[in-house]
Amino acid sequence: AQKITQTQPGMFVQEKEAVTLDCTYDTSDPSYGLFWYKQPSSGEMIFLIYQGSYDQQNATEGRYSLNFQKARKSANLVISASQLGDSAMYFCAMREHGSGNTGKLIFGQGTTLQVKP
Amino acid sequence: DVKVTQSSRYLVKRTGEKVFLECVQDMDHENMFWYRQDPGLGLRLIYFSYDVKMKEKGDIPEGYSVSREKKERFSLILESASTNQTSMYLCASSRDGPSYEQYFGPGTRLTVT
Numbered sequence: 001a002q003k004i005t006q007t008q009p010g011m012f013v014q015e016k017e018a019v020t021l022d023c024t025y026d027t028s029d030p031s032y033g034l035f036w037y038k039q040p041s042s043g044e045m046i047f048l049i050y051q052g053s054y055d056q057q058n059a060t061e062g063r064y065s066l067n068f069q070k071a072r073k074s075a076n077l078v079i080s081a082s083q084l085g086d087s088a089m090y091f092c093a094m095r096e097h098g099s100g101n102t103g104k105l106i107f108g109q110g111t112t113l114q115v116k117p
Numbered sequence: 118d119v120k121v122t123q124s125s126r127y128l129v130k131r132t133g134e135k136v137f138l139e140c141v142q143d144m145d146h147e148n149m150f151w152y153r154q155d156p157g158l159g160l161r162l163i164y165f166s167y168d169v170k171m172k173e174k175g176d177i178p179e180g181y182s183v184s185r186e187k188k189e190r191f192s193l194i195l196e197s198a199s200t201n202q203t204s205m206y207l208c209a210s211s212r213d214g215p216s217y218e219q220y221f222g223p224g225t226r227l228t229v230t
Contacts (some may be wrong), residue, residue: 043205046221091160103150103219104150106162107160107161
């Protein structure tokens with residue numbers, strides 16, 4: 001069964017506007033972490049933001065925020081004031097803490113974001 | 118500046134060849150990972166290692182093996198390359214602990230002809 005689902009294969013956003021990238025997950029582990037990564041066309045994976053399942057507040061990092069809705073099992077990434085450099089593929093990932101401290105991540109299929117000037 | 122390096126950005130090999138992909142990290146991380154990335158499938162874990170000489174299978178280990186003789190180096194081995202192993206291979210490392218992110222290398226695009 002798919003544990004991380006990103007339903008938007010591709011998205012467009014106008015420069016300077018905000019955009020939300022969807023991510024839903026499935027786990028029976030009460031303790032887990034959620035990550036978002038950015039992959040530009042150059043190929044390297046860049047860590048953006050982390051949310052722990054017991055964190056009370058939604059995580060924020062600069063223009064990135066994570067809209068964490070635990071009951072709905074969703075962890076959407078919000079990018080505010082989009083820039084041309086935000087054009088990339090974005091991956092949502094989950095770590096189930098019951099799997100130990102090996103740090104194993106489960107990734108979604110990714111969403112390609114294109115920012116229009 | 119943290120760094121994960123991979124031995125090649127692009128590699129072309131023939132079917133049946135033995136292929137070595139090398140990964141080195143300079144952050145003294147305990148954990149290291151090998152993924153392959155294919156369009157529409159995201160990243161899939163091949164193998165990971167949580168200590169020197171320790172390894173565990175990921176989701177798609179068939180046709181691959183790994184070696185970790187030193188903490189900073191994690192090698193992925195394709196014993197007999199096949200065309201269905203044409204893919205992007207990404208190495209990553211992380212510290213021990215549930216909230217630590219993985220740091221990725223630049224990737225190796227392997228083509229098997």
